[in-house]
Amino acid sequence: MSKSLFFVVLLSAVLVQGCSNARPDLPSLPSIDSKVNLKTSWRTGVDGGFGETSERFNLVAENDALFLVTNKGTLYELGQEKGKRRDSFETTYEASSGVTRHEDTLYFGTYDAQLVAVSLASKSVLWEKTLSSEILSEVSYAAGKLAVQTSDGWLSVLDATTGETQWRAKEDLPSLTVRGTSAPVIAEGKVIAGFANGKLNAYSLQDGASLWSYELGKPEGRYEIERLSDVDGRLVVQNNVVYAVAYNGTLAALSIESGRPLWQRSIGSAVGVAVEGELLMAVDMKSHVVALNAKNGTEIWENTDLADRDLITPTFFRDYVAVMDRGGYVHLLDLTTGEVAEHRMADNDVPPGSRMVASDKQLFILTPNANVTALSY
Numbered sequence: 001m002s003k004s005l006f007f008v009v010l011l012s013a014v015l016v017q018g019c020s021n022a023r024p025d026l027p028s029l030p031s032i033d034s035k036v037n038l039k040t041s042w043r044t045g046v047d048g049g050f051g052e053t054s055e056r057f058n059l060v061a062e063n064d065a066l067f068l069v070t071n072k073g074t075l076y077e078l079g080q081e082k083g084k085r086r087d088s089f090e091t092t093y094e095a096s097s098g099v100t101r102h103e104d105t106l107y108f109g110t111y112d113a114q115l116v117a118v119s120l121a122s123k124s125v126l127w128e129k130t131l132s133s134e135i136l137s138e139v140s141y142a143a144g145k146l147a148v149q150t151s152d153g154w155l156s157v158l159d160a161t162t163g164e165t166q167w168r169a170k171e172d173l174p175s176l177t178v179r180g181t182s183a184p185v186i187a188e189g190k191v192i193a194g195f196a197n198g199k200l201n202a203y204s205l206q207d208g209a210s211l212w213s214y215e216l217g218k219p220e221g222r223y224e225i226e227r228l229s230d231v232d233g234r235l236v237v238q239n240n241v242v243y244a245v246a247y248n249g250t251l252a253a254l255s256i257e258s259g260r261p262l263w264q265r266s267i268g269s270a271v272g273v274a275v276e277g278e279l280l281m282a283v284d285m286k287s288h289v290v291a292l293n294a295k296n297g298t299e300i301w302e303n304t305d306l307a308d309r310d311l312i313t314p315t316f317f318r319d320y321v322a323v324m325d326r327g328g329y330v331h332l333l334d335l336t337t338g339e340v341a342e343h344r345m346a347d348n349d350v351p352p353g354s355r356m357v358a359s360d361k362q363l364f365i366l367t368p369n370a371n372v373t374a375l376s377y
Helices: 003-015
Strands: 039-045 060-062 065-069 074-079 085-090 100-102 105-109 114-119 124-130 140-142 145-149 154-159 165-170 185-187 190-194 199-204 210-215 236-238 241-245 251-255 261-265 274-276 279-283 289-293 299-303 315-317 320-324 329-334 340-345 357-359 362-367 371-376
Touching (some): 060 357, 100 140, 154 190, 165 199, 185 236, 289 320, 315 357
Antiparallel strands (some): 060 065, 065 074, 074 085, 105 114, 145 154, 154 165, 199 210, 241 251, 251 261, 279 289, 320 329, 357 362
């Protein structure tokens, strides 16, 4: 195959991201010596699925409830213990991203560039705000404000009660990007956001003043496909440290105060990392699962048994880290050794529909055939 043809094929693969029918067959599952019995606790049907890709939607687990929105714009509150529906509200919007919750209000974005605030208790839309472009990740809430990123490179901060814009900032986009945006994070009076040009920026929450900027993903290479540097994975802030990863090969820990890198590794990823205590979990572009020391970035272990299975963002779940592949299998990896201890189909041979969320002894997933599933062991 000529080099030019190779890049045409590779570009096509990127542009159809999220369409499982266009992807090659998954490798066979590795044989394992099962250490736990991962089982389905409950499964509840909902009105709608997840949308384009598995990382776009989320489930919010708070108190003893789950909150979510489907791609049909229907909002739900489910009980965590048995999955029973406590409340729901069908809106007229086509949701493009998951929810953020503050008290009684749920916020979500649409493909028509609308940010919507809904009261589930009163079954009413409190306000809607039309932004500059589609919203492809959930918003962040803190101190009465919302931070939201749109696919055209704008970051906006709004009043959470009224939807009025407080300030905006923009980064220029490269000619070719991975479809999606990072979800901004509000912490320590700052808004942290990653952009498709590889930059990670910090702004003052109050007035939008630029505080620092770090070039996490550096565009390199002759072809546009080689120069993809998007920061699309979910950012994590813990103990005044920002953990972020870029598509083309850099995982870094930065001081939230100064943006100074504390350490960085040559690991590229299109999904986010998970951090718990001194342990950081990442999934690279080959679906190798890597465990690092969160303080200094040293490698603890690497698991290659699930290579090329298109894993999504890892999630800590009890004594294991859970990862889910495009085929719909959830895999539990030992935190100490990285060994696969168990794998189980999430829901009837379908790909994942959301990022997983763990709460107490259950792991929750929204699947595209309109189900919310709880797994436990």
